[in-house]
Amino acid sequence: MTNWLRTIVFYIVFYGLSVPIVLSVPISALFGRAAVIRHATFWSNLQRRLARPILGITVRVEGSRPAGPALYASKHQAMFETLELQARLDGPAMALKQELANIPFWGWAARRYGALVVDRDGSAAALRSMIREGAAARDAGRSVLIFPEGTRVLPGEQPPIKSGFAGLYRMLGMPVVPVAVDSGVVWPRKGAKKPGVITIRYGEVIPTGLPRAEVEQRVHAAINALDESRA
Known part of the structure; x- marks a missing residue:
């Protein structure tokens, strides 16, 4: 099966199943935050369960994460990690673009989930x-999950950390777990998806109370570690 054919089949199956899942989120929201988190986790797991047999894409996890809540700062190369990390991090409060939060009904449900707009x-x-x-x-x-570079980037791109990260780090007083991903290599923003392995690497926990310049430097280096290893 060619990569394009695999990609088209994945789109048909995943998004076909996603439509009723997403449209029914407001119903789950009526039963409280825990119900919304379970609903979102079901959708997140669906992506991974379909990606392996249809696209030939698997996930490898490196490193470990702390048992308690933390501020997760992740690289962002594809839609893949926005869903994958939701499930793997046990339903963290996640950064969400203002445009998505303004979608009728769905945006309300996202706020019920606890999204950070x-x-x-x-x-x-x-x-x-x-x-x-x-x-x-x-x-x-x-836990709280953000994408500190502020946007989705291509493999190899390493924009600076956005200023909002430092404010969250200082005010929340939570340890930071940097997360490196290389999803963009097999899950490009444009074009066919490719069989392969997506690596999720939890970096060394960064303690609270560090100066802004130091924590930003450490987070930036850690979330871009997979780019450096391929260089």
């Missing part, structure tokens, strides 16, 4: 709101 304009009010949402997740015993 990200305003790309980076206003002070938006940052304060994101910190409040992150603090609520922390106080509920949940």
Whole structure:
């Protein structure tokens, strides 16, 4: 089966099944946050379960993560990790673009899930709101997941850490777990997906209380470690 044929079959099956799953999220939201998290985890696991037999894509996990809540800072190369990490990190509060949060019904359900709404304009009010949402997740015993480079990038691209990360790190007082992924190699933003292995690597836990420059440097180096290993 060619890569394009595999990709088309995956799109038909995954998105065909995703439509009723996504449309029914508001129903789960009526039963509280735990129900929304279970709903999201089911959808997340569906992606991985279909990717292996249809696309020939498997997942390898390296390193370990702490038992308690943490601030996870992940590389972002594909839609893949937005779903995969939701399941692997036990339903963390996750950064969500403002445009998605504005979708009728679905956006309401995402807020019920505990999403951290990200305003790309980076206003002070938006940052304060994101910190409040992150603090609520922390106080509920949940981890927080963000993509500190701010956007999805191509393999090899290493943009600087966005300023909002430092604010979250300082105000939440949570240890940071950097997460390197290389999903873009087999799961490109454009074009056919390719058989292969996606690596998720948990980096060394970064303690609280570090100066901004130091924590940003350590996070940036760790989330880009898989790019460096291929160089």
